Amino acid sequence: MTSTPASTHASMPSGQRSPNASPPVSPPAIELRGISRAFGPVQANREIDLSVMPGTIHGIIGENGAGKSTLVSILYGFYQADEGEILIDGRRVDIHDSQAAIAAGIGMVFQHFKLVENFTVLENIILGSEKGALLRPVLAKARRELMDIEREYELEAPPDAKIEDLSIGQRQRVEILKALYRQARVLILDEPTGVLTPAEADRLFAILRRLRSEGKTIILITHKLREIMEVTDTVSVMRQGRMLATVATAATDIEELAERMVGRKVSLQIDKPCACLGDTLLEVENLHIETGTETPASPLAGIDFSLRAGEILGIAGVAGNGQSELLEVLAGYRRAKGSVRIKGCEVALSGSGIDAGSRRAAGLAHIPEDRQGVGLVMGFSVEENAILGYHRSFGYGTGALMDRSAIRSEAKRHITQFDIRPPDPGRAARDFSGGNQQKIVVAREIGAEPDILLIGQPTRGVDIGAIEFIHRRIIALRDAGKAILLVSVELEEILSLADRIMVMFGGRIMGERPAKETDERELGLLMAGVV
Amino acid sequence: MQRTMSDRVDIVLIPIISLFLAFSISALIIAGIGEDPFEAAALMVSGALGSAYGWGYTLYYATNFIFVGLAFAVAFHARLFNIGGEGQAMLGALGTALVALHIPWPHWSLALLGCGIGAALFGAFWALIPAWMQARRGSHIVITTIMFNFIAAALLNYLLVNHLRPEGSVAPGSALFPDAVHLPTLHDILSPLGFAFSKSTPANITAFLSVAAAILLWFFLWRTRTGYEIRTFGHSENAARYAGIDPFRITLIAMGLSGALAGLMALNATMGESERLILNPTEGAGFIGIAVALMGRCHPLGIVLASILFGFLYQGGAELALWTSIPRELIVVIQALVILFTGALDNMVRMPIERLLARSKRARSKA
Numbered sequence: 048m049t050s051t052p053a054s055t056h057a058s059m060p061s062g063q064r065s066p067n068a069s070p071p072v073s074p075p076a077i078e079l080r081g082i083s084r085a086f087g088p089v090q091a092n093r094e095i096d097l098s099v100m101p102g103t104i105h106g107i108i109g110e111n112g113a114g115k116s117t118l119v120s121i122l123y124g125f126y127q128a129d130e131g132e133i134l135i136d137g138r139r140v141d142i143h144d145s146q147a148a149i150a151a152g153i154g155m156v157f158q159h160f161k162l163v164e165n166f167t168v169l170e171n172i173i174l175g176s177e178k179g180a181l182l183r184p185v186l187a188k189a190r191r192e193l194m195d196i197e198r199e200y201e202l203e204a205p206p207d208a209k210i211e212d213l214s215i216g217q218r219q220r221v222e223i224l225k226a227l228y229r230q231a232r233v234l235i236l237d238e239p240t241g242v243l244t245p246a247e248a249d250r251l252f253a254i255l256r257r258l259r260s261e262g263k264t265i266i267l268i269t270h271k272l273r274e275i276m277e278v279t280d281t282v283s284v285m286r287q288g289r290m291l292a293t294v295a296t297a298a299t300d301i302e303e304l305a306e307r308m309v310g311r312k313v314s315l316q317i318d319k320p321c322a323c324l325g326d327t328l329l330e331v332e333n334l335h336i337e338t339g340t341e342t343p344a345s346p347l348a349g350i351d352f353s354l355r356a357g358e359i360l361g362i363a364g365v366a367g368n369g370q371s372e373l374l375e376v377l378a379g380y381r382r383a384k385g386s387v388r389i390k391g392c393e394v395a396l397s398g399s400g401i402d403a404g405s406r407r408a409a410g411l412a413h414i415p416e417d418r419q420g421v422g423l424v425m426g427f428s429v430e431e432n433a434i435l436g437y438h439r440s441f442g443y444g445t446g447a448l449m450d451r452s453a454i455r456s457e458a459k460r461h462i463t464q465f466d467i468r469p470p471d472p473g474r475a476a477r478d479f480s481g482g483n484q485q486k487i488v489v490a491r492e493i494g495a496e497p498d499i500l501l502i503g504q505p506t507r508g509v510d511i512g513a514i515e516f517i518h519r520r521i522i523a524l525r526d527a528g529k530a531i532l533l534v535s536v537e538l539e540e541i542l543s544l545a546d547r548i549m550v551m552f553g554g555r556i557m558g559e560r561p562a563k564e565t566d567e568r569e570l571g572l573l574m575a576g577v578v
Numbered sequence: 579m580q581r582t583m584s585d586r587v588d589i590v591l592i593p594i595i596s597l598f599l600a601f602s603i604s605a606l607i608i609a610g611i612g613e614d615p616f617e618a619a620a621l622m623v624s625g626a627l628g629s630a631y632g633w634g635y636t637l638y639y640a641t642n643f644i645f646v647g648l649a650f651a652v653a654f655h656a657r658l659f660n661i662g663g664e665g666q667a668m669l670g671a672l673g674t675a676l677v678a679l680h681i682p683w684p685h686w687s688l689a690l691l692g693c694g695i696g697a698a699l700f701g702a703f704w705a706l707i708p709a710w711m712q713a714r715r716g717s718h719i720v721i722t723t724i725m726f727n728f729i730a731a732a733l734l735n736y737l738l739v740n741h742l743r744p745e746g747s748v749a750p751g752s753a754l755f756p757d758a759v760h761l762p763t764l765h766d767i768l769s770p771l772g773f774a775f776s777k778s779t780p781a782n783i784t785a786f787l788s789v790a791a792a793i794l795l796w797f798f799l800w801r802t803r804t805g806y807e808i809r810t811f812g813h814s815e816n817a818a819r820y821a822g823i824d825p826f827r828i829t830l831i832a833m834g835l836s837g838a839l840a841g842l843m844a845l846n847a848t849m850g851e852s853e854r855l856i857l858n859p860t861e862g863a864g865f866i867g868i869a870v871a872l873m874g875r876c877h878p879l880g881i882v883l884a885s886i887l888f889g890f891l892y893q894g895g896a897e898l899a900l901w902t903s904i905p906r907e908l909i910v911v912i913q914a915l916v917i918l919f920t921g922a923l924d925n926m927v928r929m930p931i932e933r934l935l936a937r938s939k940r941a942r943s944k945a
Contacts, residue, residue: 085936129937380819404822413820421820424813431806436821438806447802 074137076101076233076264077122077153082131084117091117093288095131099233099281104255104265106275106296108308109285110482110510115268118285119235122266123155124148135233154226158238160218162210169193169206172225189228196227200257215366216247223254234258235266240274241507244365245538245571252278270510272301273539284308309512319522322546325356326390328499328530329377329411334385334396336372336554347372347383348554354499359521359531361545361562363538363570369554370534371416374503377532378413379406389499407436412492416503416534418481422488425477429467432476432487433458437495461490466516482513489517499530506540518544538567538574552576593873593920595927597887600919604912613904625897626890632897634764634779639863640882640889641781641846644788646867647885648795649701649839651876655799656832657812662708662723663840664864665730666701670841671848672734673700675742675855678755689759690783693849694842701841702834704730709833713826719833731858738857752855761850780851788846788885791839792878798835808832840864873920884920891916 075098082095092114099105109115120126122133124142132139135151142148148155162171173189190206197203204213204221213221219239226234236255240248255265255278267279275282276296283293284307291307306312330353336346347369354360364370375381382397389409403413415421423432434443434454443457444450458472465486467479476484485505492500505521506514521544525531535541541548542562550557550573557573605615626632646663653660660666677696683689708722735750742752761782768775799805811818811828818825848859870888874880895909919927 378820379822402822402824403820407822415820417816420814421816424810424817426813427810434806435810435817438803438810438821444803447804449801449803449806451801 073101075099075134076136077266078134078137079118079122080132080134082118082121082128082133084121084126084128086117090288092121092128095285095288095290097283097290097293099264099266101136101232101264102259102262103280104259104267104278106267106269106279106282107285108269108272108275108282108304110270110308110480110512113285113308113510114288115285116237117288119155119237119266119268122148122235123153149229149231152230152232154223154229154231154234156219156222156226156234156236156239158241160222162218162221164211165209167207167209168204168213168221168224171210171221172206172228174225176229192228193224196224200227200254200261202227202254202257214247216243216250219243219247219251220254223258231263233264233266235268237268238270239267240269240271241536244574245567246575248274272304272511275304276301286310305511308510317518317522317543319544320526322358322525323528324358325528327353327355328390329354329532330386330388331377332386334373334376334383334387336376336381336383346554347376350385350554350556352549352556352559354530354532356498356530357525357528358546359525359533359544361541361548362532362534362551363541363548363574364534364536364551365574366536368551370551371503372554373551374413374416374501374532374534377406377501378411378415379403403436404439407495407497410498411501412495412497412499413501414488414492414503414505416507418484418488419477423476423484426475428458428473428475429462429479429487430454430458430472433461433472433491435491437491457494461487461494464494465490465520480510482509485509485517486513489520493520493524497529499532500524501532501534503534504536505533506535506537538570542567542570550574592924592928592931593884595931596919596924597916599927600912600915604915607908607911608904611904611908613902618898618902618904621901622890622894622898625901626894630774630776631779632893634776634781635893635896636886636889637764637781637785638779638846638851638889639892640885641785641788642843642860642863643866643870643885643888644792644882645843645846646840646864647870647874647881648788648791648878649836649843650867650871651874651878651881652795652799652808652839653705653832653836654871654876655812656808656828657815658709658712658829658832658836659720660705660708660723660833660836661720661865661868662705662726663836663867664860664862665723665727666704666837666840667843667847667860667864668727668730668734669704669837670697670701670844671855671859672737673697673841674844674848675752675755678759678849679742679753683756683758686759686761690761690845690849693759694787694845697841697844698838699841701844702838705833705837705840706830709830712833713829727864734855734859735857738855742855750857754854755849759849760853761845763850782846782850784846784850787842789882791842792882795839796878804831840867869917869921873917887916888913 078098079095082092084092095118107115117126121128122142124144124147127143133142134140140151142151163174169186169189172193173185177185179185193206202220202224204217204224210218210221223234239251243251259265269275279296281293282296282299282304284291284304286308332351334347334350350373352360362370372381376383376396377387380403385396387394387396389411394406394409419425424435434457437443443454455472461467462470462472467483467486467490476487479487489505502521505517509517521531533541533545545562547559548562548565548570549559550570552574553576557576560569608615608618626636646667649663649666650660673696674693677693678689681692683692704726708719708726711717711722712719738750738752743750744753761784764781764785765775765777767783799809807818807823808828808831810821811823811825815825818828843863844859848855852859866888870884871881874884891913895912898904898909899906
């Protein structure tokens, strides 16, 4: 239907800048008035006012836990506001579920795509709006409409390809197409660039600009200030559930936004002394993933490197090129072939000998990429999470019994040293914001005083204040003479933290550069597999 | 750990509302077949709780349910769905009988210890086979434990008919246990203290044992390192592997413990009540254990309370069938409704309640 704008807008007259309505009185595409929402004792949104003009790209920034996700969820009907009202094109609407949101012309692209992997693009696009018992006519109709949409917005996706065969960037375009197919006039994107290469992100921004020029309204939720500056027209800053300010992007800069977000001056620049190298602590030779029971989706195809005390070795690369597997092998919970030496001692990589516990005993700690699924037990309290992996060590009790008071004081130490908020050791991990969850993990792993620290995506989904904090901790650990292996998809992060940078692509190391002698462009090419 | 208000709502208020709904529908059904639901309820309460006799049976049933409920719960904390409690309890009964019949016990206390070890080992053994198959070969524990229930029943049948049946007996049952193995009943225990408890009920000393088992299990799960590992594994297998917890070891420990607890049910049913091994010594209690554990949120205290409730339903239901024309089957319907509302339809009650509470709290904080 998007192909025939006239018919679409006929039924929604107020959203259309029709010739007989004078432009200044055109109502906002989205207007929120006094939206409040609480979860138990936590006031996630407080009297939020926001208006987004049609045909603009509007950014919403804020630290994790600032209430962005809640606000968007209210807009998309996942939660209901306790108070306040939502106006679309100047008319009050009641968005009680996502169907109502779709009917109101709101489309959502989630951070984690909601696509059925073994369905085709076309099947995914009609999913949820099949209408009728037989699929064939719907698919045929959808194919025609899809082609119209693609032509109109210069967005292409192969309709008969299966999602599992598409790149991440392509999958995201399918999500956008899905929203457009449902005649979305307002598109909300939640942290859309987290999984994209720099080139794919640029591509996305081009699409967003194109959509804007076709009159769509876009709300972009991100923590990357640079993206806000690059692509948005106006930007709103949220902090502690409140909407602090909405400004024209052209009238502000990164420093100001960061300061507003965090509520104090933040230093985005990392100053670190030169690396003071010590002994080689970790040597990896010809590492392969064992085939067989392990999924061969992104295997390691011969990895060699070594890591010395007092340095940070960064591994850059687009997600899914073997970095996760590498970390898992080194941390001792994935089988592999090859050779790994920790402080000169060969460790077992296969058979029943592999076990994360013995790696910890050897002085290797690991901050996993997936803190919610791996690094934390979400249903456990901070206390119980504070000892995960170290629960057998003597400090936490003797024999079979656990010393609850020792565990509690350890958790309290983590809370004060890493400023975990709220400071409640009995609170379940799932009730903390992403940044504070990450602090629980980082506190535990750094608190264990390892010689080698493996870090996966230390700041994914973490707010600026916490990023700054975590980065300083990592640098301090390096300056204390520890060896750090840092895997991140954020090039900026790698460039500012690492002393040496390796790029992984397709399970291989594409190249290694000293951090001072390279830049995003060169690394971006390596990340794309171009040598 | 301190309990928040929402925890209290979760554990106390929501089960009570669910129960109320289940009983309301039961009342409608009873009214529908032309009986007076209030009279029926009064009869159930007086039959199960109104006399020492009623309590004797209620507690006897509750003891069975506590053991098998705990058995289900410990496996469930490791996210292992052990529905083989029935078969494991049958093997426990076999273990109990073999120990009771073949060793000349001088005193019931030693016999209780010996039979307990026998019951636990046999029950654990029956759970460890599916556990091993799951941990090493990936055979799904739900399927294998169901199968093992059937195998256990057939095995018991075979042994009773061909090997354990005394000379000259036509019924498939073992010989009676010797007198020295007779466990003190609640009557024996309470009358020296001045309480007159019914002589003719099977409730016995293992009722205390079951509560002790509940306390010990709580301590094990929340105060020991292995308990911590079991709960970690149950919450997230990936987190467990990350923490260096061996899935094989945890699967075997949790299932072994589960089978042992199920087996211990035989101390009450076989050693305490029938005092010989009979066909179907569990009478379906192993399955009630699943309902009891789910209703009790797999927490030992919840399981004890839910077991007493189900003991009440069992005994009250028997009274109802005896004194009214309400058919025995309707009791099963009531029990099923309780399971349905407290287990399967839990969220139906939970969500509106949580929303209501959140709203009232906001109203209060504003005022």
